[in-house]
Amino acid sequence: MQCTPNELLALLKRALDALPGHRLDADAVARNVVELEVLGLSGVHPSLALFNDDRNTRAQGPAIIHDDGVVHMADGSLLAWAPQVIDLAICQVDHTATVTLSIDSARDPLGLLPELIRSDRTRWRSAELSWPEDQDGHRCVLWLEADAVDPWLGRLDGPMAEAGRPKNPVSLMLARAGAGPALPKPPGVRWRITPDAFASRRHRALIRGLEIDDHDWDILNRLADRVLVESSDRSRKGAGE
Amino acid sequence: MSEAAPDANGPSLRPAAVAMDLERLGRQFPTRLSxxxxxxxxxxxxxxxxxxxxxxxxxxxxxxxxxxxxxxxxxxxxxxxxxxxxxxxxxxxxxxxxxxxxxxxxxxxxxxxxxxxxxxxxxxxxxxxxxxxxxxxxxxxxxxxxxxxxxxxxxxxxxxxxxxxxxxxxxxxxxxxxxxxxxxxxxxxxxxxxxxxxxxxxxxxxxxxxxxxxxxxxxxxxxxxxxxxxxxxxxxxxxxxxxxxxxxxGLGMAPFLINHPLLIGQWILQRETALARVLDDRTPSQDRRARVCTVLARAAEHLAQVEIDDPEQTECNTRTSEQVRSLHRWLASQRHPLDWRSVMRHAERTAAVEAQQVLESALIEAYPERVDELAEAMTVEEDYQLSPTMRGSALLELIETHYDWALAYDFNAPDAAGVFWYRSEEKLEPRLGIRGVDPGEEREMRLGLAREIASCHQALVSFLKQAGDVTTAEFVLRHPQWRYTVRRLQTLAQTPYGEIQANLLAADVMPIHLLRCKLAFMGVTKFDPRSRLWVRNTMFQGAPLAEELEPGCADDWSFPVLRRDARS
Structure with a gap:
């Protein structure tokens, strides 16, 4: 299914609105999913799991923050809770030149990327996000400068991934704006997608729209339709008829 | 005239309580910024x-x-x-x-x-x-x-x-x-x-x-x-x-106004800035006065010519036409120098809101060189950022100072949330239901911003009692359902006008005010309400024709009037 980013956004918001008793910032979650698709990364498909698991939507959110900067996600999705995690990281970076949050038991680490992109970039100077890509010690790495639109995305191989890198599953580092050096672009990473490549994906999404898997699109529509109220002669009066 | 708020960077702007009042917004007429x-x-x-x-x-x-x-x-x-x-x-x-x-x-x-x-x-x-x-x-x-x-x-x-x-x-x-x-x-x-x-x-x-x-x-x-x-x-x-x-x-337009507060606020800011720039002319020339008189006379005639079915709006148009005529006569008869603020004060004393709005449109009409550039500043990046480091006490104060109008509603009173908005299965059309009577309440759209703010305020007060003066980030971590409301109100609090001040859940809500506000910004005329939920109107009446698009073409078609003497 080909759709525009706006159509996907509206559909996701309706689908989230239809979730009874959810406690998410649905607007932010929907925007983050759309942004992932705009960047050519998978957003819609993993987001469908949010609708089947109360932990993702009705829970209180990540249990955070010990002094050592560990965020406990209890297998929650960062597609759902990225806004709150980035809020906390920004709060912490206010007090220290560089902050590292280790996020345990989190799914969908890429969910942090769009929230990071949309966050208040006057508060931080550079960011690095990494998470295990497989069981062999390879890690995905994202590096983003606050004054650039898009990140670098690449892979760090086993031994180098172990050396000097945080071992927690998902690691988010932020360097404060105007205080000390920026985080260096991590060495040894084989960069797969450059900011220029992301920019051209954005451009293509704006011109040609997004390609969403038909099955996923149907599921999302069915979820979104749950927010609709059946029509009747009486309800038409509620529109002025 | 209501006291204006000082603005260090430009002319004095009217306060949000005046500019963002829904009933007033719902009586606007187009301007040259439409x-x-x-x-x-x-x-x-x-x-x-x-x-x-x-x-x-x-x-x-x-x-x-x-x-x-x-x-x-x-x-x-x-x-x-x-x-x-x-x-x-x-x-x-x-x-x-x-x-x-x-x-x-x-x-x-x-x-x-x-x-x-x-x-x-x-x-x-x-x-x-x-x-x-x-x-x-x-x-x-x-x-x-x-x-x-x-x-x-x-x-x-x-x-x-x-x-x-x-x-x-x-x-x-x-x-x-x-x-x-x-x-x-x-x-x-x-x-x-x-x-x-x-x-x-x-x-x-x-x-x-x-x-x-x-x-x-x-x-x-x-x-x-x-x-x-x-x-x-x-x-x-x-x-x-x-x-x-x-x-x-119809109602399809209403959610747009509620869901794009930064954009709507920007439009209103430009209109208010235009008016403030005009009011800043303390010694308007005779030519300006003549120009305003011309527009007032035309507006009175325009309103008299409007033929619609709705008896209430017809009566309103007749009354407004008479009041505008009276304003015109008064202004034309003044022999001494007069500044626009005193004219506005006179209108507030002698005429209803509709006629005051006509006067505002006429004043803006007379100053193209002061106001036209504002039309280029009608867009805005709609980014509702959370300020996570804001202390809870500061957030509380922000709500109580900027959103006192929302806290003033008593949502325990049955009529304060007497209606709810929902999406119909027929083309997703937004509709209004009566709470406790119509089906669909559990699938309500979140358009009742005043109630959201009041509930968020209550949650924040309780949370701060337990947790002390923690940050906004900690509040929205424990109460994630309020994160959108909080980032919206933090963002809007930084703008001069903020939100449209109304309770859209009130049993007697007038959605038509929302519609007319937006339609006036579009530039439509001849508002013809068919109920409180939808309105007919006319676009481009009096506008230049496709074959007349030349630099010399008169940009003077506000309040279009049909000249009966020249025709039939």
Whole structure:
């Protein structure tokens, strides 16, 4: 299914609105999913799991923050809770030149990327996000400068991934704006997608729209339709008829 | 006049309690900053050219027409499909399935193949799929009594009578105008970046309506010629100018105003800035005074000419016309120097809000050199950022100072949340239900911002009692359901005007005020409420014609008046 980013956004918001008793910032979650698709990364498909698991939507959110900067996600999705995690990281970076949050038991680490992109970039100077890509010690790495639109995305191989890198599953580092050096672009990473490549994906999404898997699109529509109220002669009066 | 808030960077602006009051917003009239006026000014200034590229209609007027719109930078096409519609199917409701005309405004050339693609998709409207070359999708129905009378008059070689033109004021009435990424069309961000001609709010949508008006003239003339080739004449320019495009707007427009507070606030800020700049002229010249008098006189006549069915609005128009006439007489009779603030104070003492709004429009009208540039600042990046480091106590104070109007409602009173908004399964149309009576309450749309703020405030007070003065981030971590509300209110608190101040859940809510507020920014006239939920109105009445788009064309068509003495 080909759709525009706006159509996907509206559909996701309706689908989230239809979730009874959810406690998410649905607007932010929907925007983050759309942004992932705009960047050519998978957003819609993993987001469908949010609708089947109360932990993702009705829970209180990540249990955070010990002094050592560990965020406990209890297998929650960062597609759902990225806004709150980035809020906390920004709060912490206010007090220290560089902050590292280790996020345990989190799914969908890429969910942090769009929230990071949309966050208040006057508060931080550079960011690095990494998470295990497989069981062999390879890690995905994202590096983003606050004054650039898009990140670098690449892979760090086993031994180098172990050396000097945080071992927690998902690691988010932020360097404060105007205080000390920026985080260096991590060495040894084989960069797969450059900011220029992301920019051209954005451009293509704006011109040609997004390609969403038909099955996923149907599921999302069915979820979104749950927010609709059946029509009747009486309800038409509620529109002025 | 209400006391103005000081603004260090410019003229004094009126306080939000005045500018954002929904009842006042719901009584606005268009100004020279309205989007139709801004569009036609640009079209004239830049000599946009409108050429007929394809025009193939049958004896019933059904077929296809394509117009090329050439600007100095680019060219667009308006592609219209006219249909033979069974009158029984003609409906203004958004849930209608068939129309007299369906159309799209699109980018680039339209060849036969492209026409065939559009002919398959455009008539289906919401059920069709377009692509990013399409900027606007719209449809319209004939005003059957007006359309047939005009064709008959022209076929007989006569012009339609002024009384007839006054009674309706248009040949076609749009029932929906879609843009910004809907149904596969181009996104606003794309239009904004790649089409500077249309990079103002709703410029593409307004252009589509302007072109619909142009087509309506060509279609009635075509049908008149077909009916009587020997006697048929064309509509004379004055009759053309006096015809606009009708519009029917319902609840679908209301969520837009609530869901885009930064954008709406920006429009209101520009309008208020325009008024403040005018009021800053402490010694208006005689010429300015004469200009304001001219507009007031025309507005009084315009309101007197409006013929609508709604008795309450008719009475309001009559009263407003009289009050504006009285304001005009008073202003014209003043012999001593007078500043505009004292004129505004006089209006507040002697006239109702509608007449005060006419005066504001007239004042803005008289100062193009002070206000026109503000039309270029109507867009805004809509980014609602959370300030996570803000202390809870500061957030509490922010709510209590900026949103005291929302906290003033007693949501324990049954009528304070007597209605709810929901999406109908019929084309997702927003509708209003009575709480406790109508089904769908559990699927309510979150448009009751005042109640949301009050509930968020309550949650924050309790949380701070337990947790101490923690950060906003910690509050929204424990109460994630309030994160959107908090970032919205933190963002809006930094703007001069913030939110529209109203409780949209009140049993006696008047959604029509929301509709009229937005429609006035569009530039429509002749508000004709059909209930508190939808309104008919007229677009582009009095506007220049496609063949008159020249720099010298008078940008002076606010409050259009039909000159009875010059016609019939």
């Amino acid at each position: 989007f139709m006026r801004v569009l036609t000014r640009a079209m004239c200034r830049e000599r946009w050219r409108i050429e007929r590229e394809h025009f193939e209609l049958d004896d019933d007027g059904a077929g296809c027409a394509v117009y090329r719109i050439a600007t100095p930078r680019h060219s667009y096409r308006m592609v219209l499909f006219a249909h033979a519609l069974d009158p029984a199917q003609r409906s203004d409701r958004v849930i209608a399935e068939a129309w007299d005309v369906t159309a799209t405004l699109c980018d680039g050339p339209v060849d036969a193949e492209r026409r065939r693609f559009l002919a398959r998709q455009v008539p289906r409207q919401e059920a069709g799929r377009l692509d990013s070359a399409c900027l606007v999708l719209t449809r319209a129905n004939r005003s059957s009594r007006q359309f047939d009378r005009v064709v008959a008059a022209l076929a007989a070689g006569a012009q339609p009578s002024v009384d007839q033109l006054t009674e309706v004021g248009y040949l076609y009435r749009t029932t929906a105008v879609y843009g910004s990424g809907k149904f596969g069309m181009s996104e606003w961000r794309h239009v904004q970046r790649h089409h500077p001609d249309l990079a103002r709010p709703f410029a593409a949508e307004m252009l589509a309506c302007f072109m619909l008006r142009h087509f309506s003239f060509e279609q009635v003339e075509f049908l008149a010629r077909r009916a009587s080739p020997d006697t048929a004449c064309t509509l004379d320019p004055e009759a053309r100018r006096s015809l606009g495009v009708g519009n029917a707007t």
